[in-house]
Amino acid sequence: MRPGSGRRRLRGDRRRRRGAAPIGRGWRGVYARSTTVQAHLDSIDNGIAFIRDDVMSALMDMPGCVGMSMLVDREMGRCIATSAWDSMESMRASEDMARPMRERAAEIMGNRAQVDEWEIAVLHRDHPTHQGACVRATWVRFDADALDRAIDVYRVGMLPAMQDLEGFCSASLMIDRESGIAVSSVTYDDSAAMERTRDEADSLRLSGARDAGVEVLDVCEFELALAHLHVPEMV
Template sequence: MYARSSHIHARSSAVDAGIAYIHDSVWPALTGLDGYVGLSLLVDRLSGRCIVTTAWQSEEAMIASRRDADAMRDRAAQILGGSPTVDEWEIAAVHREHHSAPGACVRVTWARVDAEHIDRAVDGYRLATVPALAELDGFCSCSLLVDRDSGFGVATATFDNPEALRRSKSATDAMKAATVRDAGVEILDECEFDLVLAHLRVPEMA
């Protein structure tokens, strides 16, 4: 399965209007496209960072959706007042302990590894990181998206509420340190978001 993420730094004053557009217009429009699996929206209101991710049954379905997605993304960017950065990924792992509820929060980590080591990094995430995350109080779900050609990837960990996210910080920092040590991964960035829309229907892949 595959995913497309659109990352926009929005004006803080425009975030609510952008959320409404994505909920009322983008989400219903996408449901009619072949191979569409679901959508999520992450928002950091303090910085204005917004990430819309759509999932697709195949790379072909994702590619076929580009024209429609481009038009909706351009309109969303106009409303939010920022320029989007777009990435397309292979979904390498998904694990869900339970579905999220209102108030859920997500820690997103961007990373890179030498492309020839991507399989080792994915295996390490599936075999070590996923079980360790599942032991944390308030854990909901996690995912790993990768670009095998470049070695770039993005990992998400969703928790029930901001307090659970805060409590997990030391444990997830230790997991990242182990990943850096064992798989040669370079951590590029990390940010915490509110999970505003959660309609991804990606099956278990861990």
């Protein structure tokens, strides 16, 4: 789930932060593995079906898996499937079983898979998603010594403003401390709400990036093709 080629489409993972509050009931941290495929456009629906019917059920039967989602950009072919785990150990232990399914999914969609691991630093849900929900994802680069500040700006400054946007469903922030990359995903009820909030979201992104001291790398809008998540609230 890395940024794309640098084209910012405004139209159309490692350890828990030290000093953070406990996450959920007995949760020490939540982690995610994302698989990104630049799919052939005519293979996207087959890829969604395989993830939904084969991969999701298999992963959800693995110890520690707490959910899965899939984002799809039908114009550019970018597809991102993400599984969430209740610990780093659970995520790493699942790798041998997950790898063949990942390779098969990439084969169905006609390209190689890129795999990334993340720490879920912030997650807030306003209400459940339904068919037709969409996601605006923003990738940023951060300096390691400014990460705590960036997370606080997202949680305290940006999240309340996001909640006021029309059609807001949820928001999450995933970080990779080693690479210095983070990705924010904001989910909306439908594509119409996401489109109508573009200008507000643009302004919020610019001010938030300035306050957090991060560099915006990429922005992309997706269809939320699959969502089956039991990750606890983290704000």
